[in-house]
Amino acid sequence: MLQFKLxxxxxSSVGKSSIVNRFVKDSFDEFRExxxxxxxxxxxxxxxxxxxxxxxxxxxxxKFEIWDTAGQERYKSLAxxxxxxxxxxxxxxxxxxxxxxxxxxxxxxxxxxxVDDDSLVIYLVGNKIDxxxxxxxxxxxVEENVAKTYAEENGLLFSEVSAKNGQxxxxxxxxxxxxxxxxxxxxxxxxxxxxxxxxxxxxxPVDIHLQRPSTNDSTSCCS
Amino acid sequence: MxxxxxxxxxxxxxxxxxxxNMENVNCPICFIxxxxxxxxxxxxxxxxxxxxxxxxxxxxxxxQQTTSSKKIRNVxxxxxxxxxxxxxxxxxKTGHWExxxxxxxxxxxxxxxxxxxxxRNCRKCGNLFSKWHxxxxxxxxxxxxxxxxxxKWYSCCHNCYILRPGYxxxxxxxxxxxxxxxxxxxxxxxxxxxxxxxxNRLVILINxxxxxxxxxxxxxxxxxxxxxxxxxxxxxxxxxxxxxxVSNCNICxxxxxxxxxxxxxxxxxxxxxxxxxxxCSNELLVRFLQSITSDLYYTQKVPEDPEFDKGIRICSxxxxxxxxxxxxxxxxxxxxxxxxxxxxxxxxxxMVVNQVLPKFExxxxxxxxxxxxxxxxxxxxxxxxxxxxxxxxxxxxxxNILTKQLAAIPSYNISEKRIKDSIKIIxxxxxxxxxxPMKNVPSILNGGSSSNExxxxxxxxxxxxPEVKKLYDLMSDLTIKEIKEYREELMVFKEQSFMLQxxxxxxxxxxxxxxxxxxxxxxNDIMTRIQDIQTKLGEQGFD
Numbered sequence: 001m002l003q004f005k006l007x008x009x010x011x012s013s014v015g016k017s018s019i020v021n022r023f024v025k026d027s028f029d030e031f032r033e034x035x036x037x038x039x040x041x042x043x044x045x046x047x048x049x050x051x052x053x054x055x056x057x058x059x060x061x062x063k064f065e066i067w068d069t070a071g072q073e074r075y076k077s078l079a080x081x082x083x084x085x086x087x088x089x090x091x092x093x094x095x096x097x098x099x100x101x102x103x104x105x106x107x108x109x110x111x112x113x114x115v116d117d118d119s120l121v122i123y124l125v126g127n128k129i130d131x132x133x134x135x136x137x138x139x140x141x142v143e144e145n146v147a148k149t150y151a152e153e154n155g156l157l158f159s160e161v162s163a164k165n166g167q168x169x170x171x172x173x174x175x176x177x178x179x180x181x182x183x184x185x186x187x188x189x190x191x192x193x194x195x196x197x198x199x200x201x202x203x204x205p206v207d208i209h210l211q212r213p214s215t216n217d218s219t220s221c222c223s
Numbered sequence: 224m225x226x227x228x229x230x231x232x233x234x235x236x237x238x239x240x241x242x243x244n245m246e247n248v249n250c251p252i253c254f255i256x257x258x259x260x261x262x263x264x265x266x267x268x269x270x271x272x273x274x275x276x277x278x279x280x281x282x283x284x285x286x287q288q289t290t291s292s293k294k295i296r297n298v299x300x301x302x303x304x305x306x307x308x309x310x311x312x313x314x315x316k317t318g319h320w321e322x323x324x325x326x327x328x329x330x331x332x333x334x335x336x337x338x339x340x341x342x343r344n345c346r347k348c349g350n351l352f353s354k355w356h357x358x359x360x361x362x363x364x365x366x367x368x369x370x371x372x373x374x375k376w377y378s379c380c381h382n383c384y385i386l387r388p389g390y391x392x393x394x395x396x397x398x399x400x401x402x403x404x405x406x407x408x409x410x411x412x413x414x415x416x417x418x419x420x421x422x423n424r425l426v427i428l429i430n431x432x433x434x435x436x437x438x439x440x441x442x443x444x445x446x447x448x449x450x451x452x453x454x455x456x457x458x459x460x461x462x463x464x465x466x467x468x469v470s471n472c473n474i475c476x477x478x479x480x481x482x483x484x485x486x487x488x489x490x491x492x493x494x495x496x497x498x499x500x501x502x503c504s505n506e507l508l509v510r511f512l513q514s515i516t517s518d519l520y521y522t523q524k525v526p527e528d529p530e531f532d533k534g535i536r537i538c539s540x541x542x543x544x545x546x547x548x549x550x551x552x553x554x555x556x557x558x559x560x561x562x563x564x565x566x567x568x569x570x571x572x573x574m575v576v577n578q579v580l581p582k583f584e585x586x587x588x589x590x591x592x593x594x595x596x597x598x599x600x601x602x603x604x605x606x607x608x609x610x611x612x613x614x615x616x617x618x619x620x621x622x623n624i625l626t627k628q629l630a631a632i633p634s635y636n637i638s639e640k641r642i643k644d645s646i647k648i649i650x651x652x653x654x655x656x657x658x659x660p661m662k663n664v665p666s667i668l669n670g671g672s673s674s675n676e677x678x679x680x681x682x683x684x685x686x687x688x689p690e691v692k693k694l695y696d697l698m699s700d701l702t703i704k705e706i707k708e709y710r711e712e713l714m715v716f717k718e719q720s721f722m723l724q725x726x727x728x729x730x731x732x733x734x735x736x737x738x739x740x741x742x743x744x745x746x747n748d749i750m751t752r753i754q755d756i757q758t759k760l761g762e763q764g765f766d
Binding site for chain 2: 036037038040042065074075077078081082
């Protein structure tokens with residue numbers, strides 16, 4: 001199993017925590033309080049690996065360590081602790097707030113300046129498309145192609161999602177996982193190491209799962 | 224003697240009393256009575272030797288006799304007509320002089336005049352003075368009146384000197400400002416005209432040169448024709464001085480030789496050398512000239528072609544004329560250098576200190592006095608004192624930081640270094656001088672609050688401690704803003720570490736050990752960062 005560190009960045013109240021929540025727990029909380037500091041969550045996705053010939057499909061499990069940072073200005077100094085050594089960064093903006101795209105741009109800029117790891121995958125995500133349905137287009141302030149052009153110019157992945165109805169969320173993490181897996185495979189190939197053996201070595205000789213079924217309920221009786 | 228005095232009193236010097244015509248006046252010396260003042264005067268002059276012009280010493284027994292009538296002069300004239308008319312006519316009147324007597328006092332300082340040699344009459348008022356108090360000179364006419372036009376120089380007392388009309392205590396003053404302005408205006412007008420002329424020529428030369436270049440650039444014989452045409456252009460712009468008339472460089476005056484060649488300035492036409500040592504003339508690239516005079520109106524633009532390296536020879540005088548005003552304007556419009564702006568800030572701060580410090584000291588002495596009288600100082604005074612003190616400390620701190628920042632600015636030459644050094648000396652003096660009264664305050668504040676304990680006022684006990692701490696602050700390198708930012712950051716990190724600890728606990732509970740690993744790795748990172756900030760903050764950190 002591959003492990004990747006993923007960090008969420010973006011202006012406050014664009015829906016970072018909601019995206020993570022949708023991805024990890026597949027739930028949505030209408031009245032979520034703003035995040036304090038940085039929250040940690042983890043989730044696994046399985047992707048299909050097509051090998052060099054393209055016919056043999058093999059299942060690969062990718063585990064994300066997700067750091068969901070607070071968007072408020074006060075916690076800005078905390079962010080470098082989390083995007084440092086990260087494999088992927090999800091830069092989120094709100095399609096109904098033009099300012100949030102500006103903020104997202106500045107995050108992208110900061111990432112490019114401060115992180116000299118070329119393999120860092122940056123994914124630009126426009127959230128809250130549920131607010132701008134076909135009937136009600138007035139609420140949208142950021143046109144899709146504007147953000148898309150910006151993402152293409154800067155080599156970012158891009159999509160628009162809705163954490164509320166879950167549209168596009170899984171796809172975002174899946175494509176990140178695929179991209180990261182690709183990068184890892186290429187790296188290993190250049191190091192002349194077989195991808196499978198490296199994956200096994202990464203997991204250690206014995207693969208024992210000590211986890212019991214996850215319950216986030218702290219009042220659970222067996223604590 | 225009483226009679227004598229009476230006699231003197233009877234003969235007043237004023238002509239008015241004369242017109243009253245006092246019959247039977249007595250001579251104050253020999254008591255012979257006269258029917259007329261005029262006769263008495265004649266008698267006095269003749270028999271008692273009071274005549275003005277006679278050099279013979281006054282007989283000791285004679286008493287002073289002062290008259291100032293025109294008559295007496297007429298009499299004197301009449302008497303001495305035979306001896307020397309001309310000298311009499313040209314002599315200033317002396318009739319009003321006070322005669323010397325032993326025991327006479329200087330009119331000015333009141334000292335007794337011991338001998339006649341030390342005394343002098345003021346030529347104007349006639350009073351007796353010691354030599355030292357009658358040393359001014361003034362122009363008087365023969366009537367002993369101030370007459371600056373026809374008068375001659377006579378010595379006079381200080382009083383007469385300063386009372387003359389037109390005296391102002393500092394000498395005569397003539398306002399030459401307008402004349403100066405006119406001269407200056409004329410000169411700067413001339414200069415401005417000259418500058419415009421030179422600029423015009425420069426524009427013509429540069430435009431022409433570029434035009435010719437564009438015209439001939441692609442022709443085979445271009446270069447030859449180009450050179451020829453440019454020579455014509457140059458000579459048509461300004462007439463060149465004849466080589467034969469000049470033997471020395473127009474600027475440095477060095478003699479032209481086989482090695483020091485003659486060159487013409489293309490702007491003024493004068494002949495100068497081109498030695499590197501003196502820099503009397505230089506061939507400056509058209510490209511460069513156009514860039515420094517970009518405010519002028521050029522019809523032609525310098526070709527992009529890098530091969531275009533045509534220069535124009537310009538003497539240093541003309542270059543200064545064109546370049547210096549532009550450089551000056553640029554320097555003025557540029558923002559002041561870091562040193563200067565920092566220095567302005569320093570000055571502002573010292574102004575604040577100079578304003579607040581006297582108020583502070585007044586309050587301090589007021590409180591000290593009340594304490595000496597074993598009274599409880601006024602609470603509002605104490606509060607005010609604390610406020611002023613805090614203000615001052617803040618100013619000192621900012622001042623200190625500014626000085627340090629100023630010292631950290633790299634200096635590019637010796638004079639900048641010198642300026643920096645002297646600012647440093649001044650500012651450290653300033654702090655040393657002004658901070659002294661601050662040192663004995665905490666005791667007063669504490670003492671004040673302890674004597675106020677009955678009134679349960681703890682606010683000063685509270686302020687006492689941080690203020691002592693603030694003195695340490697003066698030693699820190701961090702600005703107030705930096706400290707604020709670091710403190711804020713520290714708070715965020717501490718919060719996060721706390722949250723991580725609870726997250727780790729939670730993860731352990733739920734047996735998510737791989738998460739525990741990740742989280743504690745992050746916690747370690749955060750802890751190192753907290754350590755970093757704390758060392759940076761040093762004294763400024765939280766307790």
